[in-house]
Amino acid sequence: MSENEFVRLTNFQSETDATLAKAMLEEHSIQSTIAGMEPSALGFSLEGEGAIELFVMSRDVEKARKLIADIAAAEQEEVTPAWRCACGEDVDEGFWVCWNCGAEYGSAGEP
Numbered sequence: 001m002s003e004n005e006f007v008r009l010t011n012f013q014s015e016t017d018a019t020l021a022k023a024m025l026e027e028h029s030i031q032s033t034i035a036g037m038e039p040s041a042l043g044f045s046l047e048g049e050g051a052i053e054l055f056v057m058s059r060d061v062e063k064a065r066k067l068i069a070d071i072a073a074a075e076q077e078e079v080t081p082a083w084r085c086a087c088g089e090d091v092d093e094g095f096w097v098c099w100n101c102g103a104e105y106g107s108a109g110e111p
Helices: 015-027 058-075
Strands: 006-012 032-035 052-057
Touching (some): 015 052
């Protein structure tokens, strides 16, 4: 296999996920291409799960796999629950800092 040959890195169910992964790889100077994104009014592949494929050059496979794994790990991080700050404000789920006083989750208040 030539190092300048495209190989399949992974599959995606959603065009959005595939496009975001492609953009992230290209930000790291990894050339990539997507196959299987035929137009769909539904916003996902009509071919079924995993029909959208992401390809990279064979020389970039290991670096690209690590970057894709980092994305998956970040998506699994715990989301901060809704909490009440010591200043009395209710802070919505997903926010670590109180919009009213700037206190961080865990430093003041309770879930």
